[in-house]
Amino acid sequence: MKSATALLLILCLSGALVQAEMASQSDISAELGALRASVEELRLMENRLAASESNVQAQENTVKELRAELDVTKTELLHYKEQAEKMEKKLDGSKVAFSVALTEAVGPFRVETTIIYPNIITNIGNAYNAHTGFFTAPISGVYFFRFNVMDSWKDSAMGAALYKNNQRVLLNNAWNHWEDNEHVSNGVVLELSQGDVVHMRLPAWYSVTDFGEHHFNIFSGFLLFPM
Known part of the structure; x- marks a missing residue:
């Protein structure tokens, strides 16, 4: 009788261990899934960040080009102003x-x-x-x-x-x-x-x-x- 009881107890403990192990594996799988999701989200965030940095660099290059064009335009305007002043003086002296x-x-x-x-x-x-x-x-x-x-x-x-x-x-x-x-x-x-x-x-x-x-x-x- 004692032997039967002990065997029954062992079987119950084994079932509980199996269930616990299965529950643990399920938790681990869930945690791994969550971790994979987090990694994927981080990867997407890195991609978006890289794209944003690329856009910022492109905008900075565009700003530099615009500033260079503005400097050239200012130089040309100054040249035209000097030419206009010389022409005005020449026209005044042409009378x-x-x-x-x-x-x-x-x-x-x-x-x-x-x-x-x-x-x-x-x-x-x-x-x-x-x-x-x-x-x-x-x-x-x-x-x-x-x-x-x-x-x-x-x-x-x-x-x-x-x-x-x-x-x-x-x-x-x-x-x-x-x-x-x-x-x-x-x-x-x-x-x-x-x-x-x-x-x-x-x-x-x-x-x-x-x-x-x-x-x-x-x-x-x-x-x-x-x-």
């Missing part, structure tokens, strides 16, 4: 035109002499100096000049020469055979650099004549276009 006249007889002299036209009819840009007789180019460009001279002395040489700096460009003259008004005139297009000087000279022993406001002797010029 150049003058006409001046004699008011009395000049010459003859023993040496070639600069003709100073004291009567300023027009002097836009103030490039002509009535004290020296010189026109000074305010900007580089192509200019047109014209002059007319007159003399009324019989048996005398008359005329004038146009000079660029110290170089004679042209000379117009005539001999007055009669006691009458003798005229000569001419015109020329000159390319001038800023600061170049143009003026008229009376050759030695030549003379020109004017009376008050008749303006027989005129010296004129104006800028055709800047360069």
Whole structure:
């Protein structure tokens, strides 16, 4: 009887151990499943984090590119502004035109002499100096000049020469055979650099004549276009 009871007890204990072991294995399986789920979730989170970091890097690169483009644009705008200011100054300096006249007889002299036209009819840009007789180019460009001279002395040489700096460009003259008004005139297009000087000279022993406001002797010029 005792043996049967002991056997029964052993069988019960064995069943309980088996059940406990099965329960433990079930718990372990559940824990492993939960762990696998957590690992998968972590992997997904790592992937999302990597994707986010990649997007952030791409955005940072885009910001750098935009900043570089902005710097280039600022540089270009500054260049255009400087060019516009230079063009504005050039346009302001392009308003150049003058006409001046004699008011009395000049010459003859023993040496070639600069003709100073004291009567300023027009002097836009103030490039002509009535004290020296010189026109000074305010900007580089192509200019047109014209002059007319007159003399009324019989048996005398008359005329004038146009000079660029110290170089004679042209000379117009005539001999007055009669006691009458003798005229000569001419015109020329000159390319001038800023600061170049143009003026008229009376050759030695030549003379020109004017009376008050008749303006027989005129010296004129104006800028055709800047360069």
